[in-house]
Amino acid sequence: MATHARPAGPPRLTAAEFDVLYRRLLSRAAWARGDRGALASLTPARVLAATREVRTGRTVTLASPVETLPGPDNPEPARHRMSVQPEDDTVDGLHFAMDSFAMNVHGDADSHIDALCHVIYDGTLHGGVAASSVTSGGAEALSVEVARNGIVGRGVLLDVPRLRGVPWLEPGDHVSADDLTAAETAQHVHVSEGDLLFVRVGHRKRRSELGAWHAANARAGLHPSALEFLAERRVAVLGGDGNNDTAPSSTEGVDFPVHVLAIHAMGLHLMDYLQFEGLAPVCETEGRWSFLCVIAPLRLPDATGSPVNPIAVL
Template identity: 45%
Template structure:
């Protein structure tokens, strides 16, 4: 296997629609707005908690990025609203404001099921125009998910290949996933969260930013049936899980579409997985307790997050 881009198999819309139907889980769970997260039971959480051995905690969220860059076209906002220069009585206070158009390539965030529609339909076949409006989402909002706690698995593809990163445009295919499981000794099983490290932010630090909409390493759609068969509950990456350029004719985010709209699997985008890669290599294990606590935003299609892995 190579870290460099290779010719990527193209997928027609007809082939994609057949794949969508193959992995679709509509009507399987109640409440439907939680989608595949219904797989995670208290037993799954207890099993995940048992993975904690030395108590090492690794934050996975990126720094709040307020600087424009090719991969940060809508920078996050941070400014002070109170510098303590008020009249007595004591104490003085310092306050600030945060804001972000977080569905992009910079802010670490969670995508809820209402984030993506395909052919005008959300997960479960609900019409997007009837369920998502100016006031937010009435189905599949981030508030439906709540805290997400489960067993996490890091697919550290650069570590498997003995490289620092995957080059933008490198497709992660089903065989790559299986090779990572074997090499790292971390099995993907029912209810777990799968985090794909491509080495994006190490490459960014060493080579500088680039436009990830034009080229980024990520899952090819042929890896999705394997993830569906294993019963994953959450999918994340240091990119947005999608391979770019897209291999699917006329569809810019096919993995988003399959995960959120067909399978009901929430997504974690733009995670900084460099510290987790180092921690997992040092511990000699690539499974851990994963804790994700999105903001409780009724009607929100997602939320900025700073997930934590505990080894």
């Protein structure tokens, strides 16, 4: 395993510094201001090119099982109710086992995708859409329905703990743009325009080995300045095995700076709390960190997000 000396870490951002960064990324992502945001870069030609990543036909899920038990990071777990009639299995004839689900899509445990209407910042949604378009009845614009035809493209996994020679990043640690560039070099892969970028911080591995904790208060993630890397490469989607944002926040007055920059300024659909513990060993064994990726959010026309199960096809 390659090792990479841990730098002192990116500095905290003042409110003024964050505003400068926000405006710079907003300007650089002007091409992604339509209803589909950065998904506009997933042209038919790029989707077709991504199919050439398939060599073995092996498929790997990037989602964790939906959790129905409460925990420190999941006080409102999904509710799963079974309905089996009749309960006496000796009764003859046809019967059905049925169930229903209810969940908090944007929690700190279950894998989900954030729509472009998820972040309201300074009174607007992505692209200057009025925040009033999101009401208790649903989102009138930029809902997850934007991705109703699926998100298909070349996925790239950058494994930062592998780069640093550790099993996971500790809560509060930051992934910098230099980390992403160094991971590319170490893994012999290059993030290109239209790619679906996945960044592993090891959140899931730490959780499985040490137990759940209050991830809302302490978690590893990207430093806001790392979004410069994504803007330069014009990626289409960002996914992480944590929340993508570090906690505590590195930015004065903004609790989720990466969400603000990625969704609001750059038009990126975010996927939070994925898991890469199945994919990373396969990539390591095969010596390649890119793959075809297929993402199919539920068709929830007015929703700010959806449970998600991305599939890597190698």
